[in-house]
Amino acid sequence: MPEVGHNSGDRDAGMGGGHVAADELRLLLERVERLKEEAKGIADDIKDVFSEAKSRGYDPRAMRELLKERAMKREERQEREAILSVYREALGME
Amino acid sequence: MPEVGHNSGDRDAGMGGGHVAADELRLLLERVERLKEEAKGIADDIKDVFSEAKSRGYDPRAMRELLKERAMKREERQEREAILSVYREALGME
Amino acid sequence: MPEVGHNSGDRDAGMGGGHVAADELRLLLERVERLKEEAKGIADDIKDVFSEAKSRGYDPRAMRELLKERAMKREERQEREAILSVYREALGME
Amino acid sequence: MPEVGHNSGDRDAGMGGGHVAADELRLLLERVERLKEEAKGIADDIKDVFSEAKSRGYDPRAMRELLKERAMKREERQEREAILSVYREALGME
DNA sequence: CCCTGAGGCTTCGTAC
DNA sequence: GTACGAAGCCTCAGGG
Numbered sequence: 193m194p195e196v197g198h199n200s201g202d203r204d205a206g207m208g209g210g211h212v213a214a215d216e217l218r219l220l221l222e223r224v225e226r227l228k229e230e231a232k233g234i235a236d237d238i239k240d241v242f243s244e245a246k247s248r249g250y251d252p253r254a255m256r257e258l259l260k261e262r263a264m265k266r267e268e269r270q271e272r273e274a275i276l277s278v279y280r281e282a283l284g285m286e
Numbered sequence: 287m288p289e290v291g292h293n294s295g296d297r298d299a300g301m302g303g304g305h306v307a308a309d310e311l312r313l314l315l316e317r318v319e320r321l322k323e324e325a326k327g328i329a330d331d332i333k334d335v336f337s338e339a340k341s342r343g344y345d346p347r348a349m350r351e352l353l354k355e356r357a358m359k360r361e362e363r364q365e366r367e368a369i370l371s372v373y374r375e376a377l378g379m380e
Numbered sequence: 381m382p383e384v385g386h387n388s389g390d391r392d393a394g395m396g397g398g399h400v401a402a403d404e405l406r407l408l409l410e411r412v413e414r415l416k417e418e419a420k421g422i423a424d425d426i427k428d429v430f431s432e433a434k435s436r437g438y439d440p441r442a443m444r445e446l447l448k449e450r451a452m453k454r455e456e457r458q459e460r461e462a463i464l465s466v467y468r469e470a471l472g473m474e
Numbered sequence: 475m476p477e478v479g480h481n482s483g484d485r486d487a488g489m490g491g492g493h494v495a496a497d498e499l500r501l502l503l504e505r506v507e508r509l510k511e512e513a514k515g516i517a518d519d520i521k522d523v524f525s526e527a528k529s530r531g532y533d534p535r536a537m538r539e540l541l542k543e544r545a546m547k548r549e550e551r552q553e554r555e556a557i558l559s560v561y562r563e564a565l566g567m568e
Numbered sequence: 569c570c571c572t573g574a575g576g577c578t579t580c581g582t583a584c
Numbered sequence: 585g586t587a588c589g590a591a592g593c594c595t596c597a598g599g600g
Contacts, residue, residue: 220339221352224332231328235575238321245314256576258315259322347600362452369449372442408527409540412520416541419516426509427580433502440581444591446503517593538594 242252280286336346430440468474524534562568 216342217339217344217349220335220344221349221356223335224349224353225356227328227332227335231325231332234321234325234328238318238325241314241317241321245311248310248314250311250314253577255311255315255318259318262315262319350599365448365452369445372439372445376439376442404530405527405532405537408523408530408532409537409544411523412537412541413544415516415520415523419513419520422509422513422516426506426513429502429505429509430581433499436498438499438502443499443503443506447506450503450507535595 242255245255246252277286336349339349340346430443433443434440465474524537527537528534559568
């Protein structure tokens with residue numbers, strides 16, 4: 193039998209079935225929806241920055257290229273740091 | 287001639303060319319990077335909610351279905367509003 | 381090894397390699413190009429209809445809204461039909 | 475005053491208002507819908523060709539690249555033709 | 569490995 | 585005629 197939610201620890205003994213889990217689920221969905229809204233807000237902000245940059249004469253496409261490069265540089269750096277960290281640990285320098 | 291940034295009205299006479307635009311550009315890129323970090327944070331939060339829901343016995347896939355349905359309902363409503371708005375405008379009721 | 385096309389079962393023994401796959405590929409590309417041309421023609425026709433409508437005093441934006449509405453109605457109807465079909469089948473009425 | 479449809483030349487004097495424009499509009503919408511259906515058909519055909527190509531071992535992505543190149547070649551050629559045409563005309567060779 | 573959903577690019581319509 | 589904004593198409597990444 194497919195159960196919806198576990199309801200382990202349900203304390204609604206005899207109170208009319210299922211609405212607790214329903215509320216719990218609804219709450220979870222609303223949290224996700226709220227977060228998605230925030231994400232959309234951020235995305236819009238990013239668009240705004242690009243628009244502003246464009247209006248100042250910068251090429252959005254070139255900017256995206258630069259962002260990509262910078263991101264790669266950053267992760268390469270983190271990679272190196274991680275390796276160094278392992279070395280230090282191995283040498284008892286941590 | 288491909289110009290980088292506008293620099294219309296640059297007043298940094300003789301100070302070493304172009305670093306003002308460079309700073310401006312760097313600032314814009316950093317704003318985008320900051321926002322992208324935030325976006326990633328939000329995305330992680332969403333993942334966390336799904337993980338939590340799953341640990342409580344809810345099916346993530348079903349949740350996504352529900353979210354989709356709810357989103358569709360919402361946008362259908364907005365669609366209707368938009369159409370009414372067009373009608374009102376056409377009828378001079380705006 | 382990156383293979384171009386399958387050429388499994390090539391029977392062009394000694395005839396000069398690869399031109400069969402090349403012809404096959406060329407034919408596929410030409411089919412796509414032909415279809416894209418047709419698609420462009422259709423798109424142009426649609427533009428023409430909107431232009432004509434506009435010249436008769438209809439608002440293209442409102443028309444697009446109406447088209448969207450009608451499409452939604454249609455797919456809702458199809459949805460209902462699908463459900464009914466399932467019911468009929470379940471009831472042995474098919 | 476925003477008028478819906480021009481109705482310039484309406485000959486339906488006193489016949490009950492507006493249905494002529496309504497029919498005209500409906501006809502325009504149906505023409506668009508018909509064309510959109512055709513467009514969808516074409517798009518599906520294109521998908522089919524790519525599917526077939528893929529099943530024969532060709533890489534759809536590479537094919538898209540080739541199509542882009544061929545399109546550029548074609549328009550470059552047309553460009554050259556146009557220039558030559560201008561020259562011919564200027565030289566009275568048309 | 570497929571497939572759906574998000575993001576970016578291109579093109580079209582519009583307003584100045 | 586040009587520049588801006590929006591819509592549709594295509595690509596790519598994440599999840600099932």
